Amino acid sequence: MYQVLFKRMPGNEDLAIPKRMTEGSAGFDLQAAVDEPVTLEPGERKLIPTGFAMAMPNELEAQIRPRSGLAYKHGITCLNSPGTIDADYRGEVKVLLVNLGDKPFTIERGERIAQMLFGLVPKVTIEETDTLPETVRGAGGFGHTGV
Numbered sequence: 001m002y003q004v005l006f007k008r009m010p011g012n013e014d015l016a017i018p019k020r021m022t023e024g025s026a027g028f029d030l031q032a033a034v035d036e037p038v039t040l041e042p043g044e045r046k047l048i049p050t051g052f053a054m055a056m057p058n059e060l061e062a063q064i065r066p067r068s069g070l071a072y073k074h075g076i077t078c079l080n081s082p083g084t085i086d087a088d089y090r091g092e093v094k095v096l097l098v099n100l101g102d103k104p105f106t107i108e109r110g111e112r113i114a115q116m117l118f119g120l121v122p123k124v125t126i127e128e129t130d131t132l133p134e135t136v137r138g139a140g141g142f143g144h145t146g147v
Protein backbone atom coordinates (compact mmCIF):
# COMPACT_ATOMS: atom_id res chain seq x y z
CA MET A 1 0.00 0.00 0.00
CA TYR A 2 1.37 3.41 -0.96
CA GLN A 3 0.33 6.66 0.64
CA VAL A 4 -0.35 9.57 -1.67
CA LEU A 5 -0.79 13.00 -0.14
CA PHE A 6 -3.50 15.23 -1.56
CA LYS A 7 -3.49 19.00 -1.00
CA ARG A 8 -6.28 21.30 -2.09
CA MET A 9 -5.36 24.51 -3.81
CA PRO A 10 -7.09 27.42 -2.02
CA GLY A 11 -10.74 27.93 -2.94
CA ASN A 12 -11.50 24.32 -3.89
CA GLU A 13 -13.08 23.06 -0.67
CA ASP A 14 -16.26 22.21 -2.61
CA LEU A 15 -14.52 19.60 -4.79
CA ALA A 16 -14.15 15.94 -3.85
CA ILE A 17 -10.86 14.14 -3.22
CA PRO A 18 -10.07 12.10 -6.40
CA LYS A 19 -12.35 9.14 -6.15
CA ARG A 20 -12.83 5.63 -7.51
CA MET A 21 -16.48 5.50 -8.53
CA THR A 22 -16.75 1.74 -7.90
CA GLU A 23 -14.71 -0.59 -5.71
CA GLY A 24 -13.02 -2.18 -8.72
CA SER A 25 -12.35 0.99 -10.73
CA ALA A 26 -8.70 1.47 -11.62
CA GLY A 27 -8.90 5.22 -12.06
CA PHE A 28 -9.61 8.01 -9.60
CA ASP A 29 -11.89 10.52 -11.30
CA LEU A 30 -10.70 14.12 -11.46
CA GLN A 31 -13.02 17.11 -11.34
CA ALA A 32 -12.65 20.37 -13.21
CA ALA A 33 -11.73 23.22 -10.85
CA VAL A 34 -12.79 25.95 -13.28
CA ASP A 35 -14.29 29.12 -11.76
CA GLU A 36 -16.59 29.67 -14.73
CA PRO A 37 -17.78 27.18 -17.37
CA VAL A 38 -15.10 26.71 -20.02
CA THR A 39 -15.96 25.99 -23.65
CA LEU A 40 -13.72 24.03 -26.00
CA GLU A 41 -14.44 24.73 -29.64
CA PRO A 42 -13.87 21.87 -32.11
CA GLY A 43 -10.10 21.38 -32.46
CA GLU A 44 -9.36 23.56 -29.43
CA ARG A 45 -7.19 22.48 -26.47
CA LYS A 46 -7.19 23.92 -22.95
CA LEU A 47 -5.35 23.18 -19.72
CA ILE A 48 -8.00 22.52 -17.08
CA PRO A 49 -7.08 22.83 -13.38
CA THR A 50 -8.13 20.11 -10.94
CA GLY A 51 -7.78 22.16 -7.73
CA PHE A 52 -5.19 19.95 -6.04
CA ALA A 53 -1.51 19.11 -5.79
CA MET A 54 -0.04 15.89 -4.46
CA ALA A 55 3.01 14.04 -3.26
CA MET A 56 3.75 10.36 -3.68
CA PRO A 57 6.72 8.07 -3.13
CA ASN A 58 9.35 8.13 -5.91
CA GLU A 59 8.42 4.54 -6.85
CA LEU A 60 5.12 5.86 -8.17
CA GLU A 61 3.93 7.94 -11.09
CA ALA A 62 0.40 9.02 -11.87
CA GLN A 63 -1.14 8.88 -15.31
CA ILE A 64 -3.89 11.22 -16.43
CA ARG A 65 -6.11 9.40 -18.87
CA PRO A 66 -9.29 10.31 -20.76
CA ARG A 67 -12.75 9.14 -19.73
CA SER A 68 -14.17 6.96 -22.48
CA GLY A 69 -17.68 8.36 -22.08
CA LEU A 70 -16.53 11.91 -22.84
CA ALA A 71 -14.42 10.64 -25.74
CA TYR A 72 -17.21 8.54 -27.23
CA LYS A 73 -20.08 11.00 -26.74
CA HIS A 74 -18.30 14.30 -27.31
CA GLY A 75 -14.83 13.68 -28.77
CA ILE A 76 -13.21 15.08 -25.62
CA THR A 77 -9.89 13.49 -24.77
CA CYS A 78 -6.50 14.22 -23.20
CA LEU A 79 -4.13 15.55 -25.84
CA ASN A 80 -1.00 14.19 -24.13
CA SER A 81 -2.59 10.93 -23.08
CA PRO A 82 -1.51 9.50 -20.78
CA GLY A 83 -0.30 12.62 -19.03
CA THR A 84 2.53 11.98 -16.60
CA ILE A 85 2.59 13.30 -13.05
CA ASP A 86 6.07 12.97 -11.61
CA ALA A 87 6.46 12.00 -7.96
CA ASP A 88 8.36 15.23 -7.28
CA TYR A 89 5.80 17.56 -8.88
CA ARG A 90 4.19 19.86 -6.32
CA GLY A 91 2.24 22.13 -8.63
CA GLU A 92 -1.47 21.87 -9.37
CA VAL A 93 -2.41 18.77 -11.35
CA LYS A 94 -3.87 19.88 -14.68
CA VAL A 95 -5.61 18.09 -17.50
CA LEU A 96 -4.86 19.00 -21.12
CA LEU A 97 -8.17 18.47 -22.84
CA VAL A 98 -8.78 18.68 -26.57
CA ASN A 99 -12.07 18.68 -28.42
CA LEU A 100 -11.82 16.27 -31.34
CA GLY A 101 -15.59 16.37 -31.83
CA ASP A 102 -17.52 18.58 -34.23
CA LYS A 103 -19.45 20.63 -31.65
CA PRO A 104 -18.38 23.05 -28.91
CA PHE A 105 -18.19 21.34 -25.50
CA THR A 106 -18.64 23.20 -22.21
CA ILE A 107 -16.96 22.03 -19.00
CA GLU A 108 -18.70 22.97 -15.76
CA ARG A 109 -17.08 23.24 -12.37
CA GLY A 110 -17.02 19.84 -10.65
CA GLU A 111 -17.47 17.88 -13.87
CA ARG A 112 -15.42 14.67 -13.98
CA ILE A 113 -13.09 15.32 -16.89
CA ALA A 114 -10.40 12.63 -16.66
CA GLN A 115 -9.11 9.83 -14.47
CA MET A 116 -5.85 9.29 -12.65
CA LEU A 117 -4.10 5.94 -12.38
CA PHE A 118 -0.99 5.12 -10.41
CA GLY A 119 1.88 3.10 -11.80
CA LEU A 120 5.14 1.72 -10.46
CA VAL A 121 8.32 3.25 -11.82
CA PRO A 122 11.04 0.57 -12.10
CA LYS A 123 14.55 1.48 -11.03
CA VAL A 124 16.54 1.70 -14.28
CA THR A 125 20.05 2.72 -15.26
CA ILE A 126 20.96 3.42 -18.89
CA GLU A 127 24.36 2.22 -20.09
CA GLU A 128 25.93 3.10 -23.45
CA THR A 129 27.24 0.29 -25.72
CA ASP A 130 28.31 -0.29 -29.36
CA THR A 131 26.61 -3.67 -29.69
CA LEU A 132 23.13 -4.83 -28.67
CA PRO A 133 22.08 -8.46 -28.04
CA GLU A 134 20.68 -10.07 -31.23
CA THR A 135 17.01 -11.04 -31.56
CA VAL A 136 14.76 -12.71 -34.16
CA ARG A 137 12.92 -9.41 -34.66
CA GLY A 138 16.06 -7.44 -35.16
CA ALA A 139 15.20 -4.02 -36.56
CA GLY A 140 11.78 -5.13 -37.84
CA GLY A 141 8.89 -3.02 -36.64
CA PHE A 142 6.04 -0.76 -37.66
CA GLY A 143 3.96 -3.64 -39.02
CA HIS A 144 6.73 -5.81 -40.46
CA THR A 145 4.84 -8.97 -39.29
CA GLY A 146 1.83 -7.93 -41.40
CA VAL A 147 -1.53 -6.51 -40.41
Ligand SMILES: O=c1ccn([C@H]2C[C@H](O)[C@@H](COP(=O)(O)OP(=O)(O)OP(=O)(O)O)O2)c(=O)[nH]1
Nearest residue numbers: 064080083084085086087089092093094095096
Ligand atom coordinates in the same frame (compact mmCIF):
# COMPACT_ATOMS: atom_id res chain seq x y z
O1 LIG B 1 -1.24 15.98 -17.99
C1 LIG B 1 -0.36 16.47 -17.28
C2 LIG B 1 1.00 16.33 -17.56
C3 LIG B 1 1.93 16.93 -16.71
N1 LIG B 1 1.52 17.65 -15.63
C4 LIG B 1 2.51 18.24 -14.72
C5 LIG B 1 3.00 17.18 -13.72
C6 LIG B 1 4.28 16.70 -14.31
O2 LIG B 1 5.14 16.19 -13.31
C7 LIG B 1 4.79 17.96 -14.97
C8 LIG B 1 5.73 17.73 -16.12
O3 LIG B 1 5.09 16.92 -17.07
P1 LIG B 1 5.90 16.32 -18.31
O4 LIG B 1 7.18 15.70 -17.85
O5 LIG B 1 4.94 15.49 -19.08
O6 LIG B 1 6.16 17.63 -19.18
P2 LIG B 1 7.50 18.25 -19.74
O7 LIG B 1 7.12 18.98 -20.95
O8 LIG B 1 8.58 17.21 -19.84
O9 LIG B 1 7.84 19.30 -18.59
P3 LIG B 1 9.04 19.26 -17.53
O10 LIG B 1 10.20 19.77 -18.29
O11 LIG B 1 8.58 20.19 -16.45
O12 LIG B 1 9.20 17.87 -17.02
O13 LIG B 1 3.64 18.66 -15.44
C9 LIG B 1 0.18 17.78 -15.34
O14 LIG B 1 -0.22 18.41 -14.36
N2 LIG B 1 -0.72 17.19 -16.17
Ligand SMILES: [Mg+2]
Nearest residue numbers: 084085086089
Ligand atom coordinates in the same frame (compact mmCIF):
# COMPACT_ATOMS: atom_id res chain seq x y z
MG1 LIG C 1 9.24 16.03 -18.15
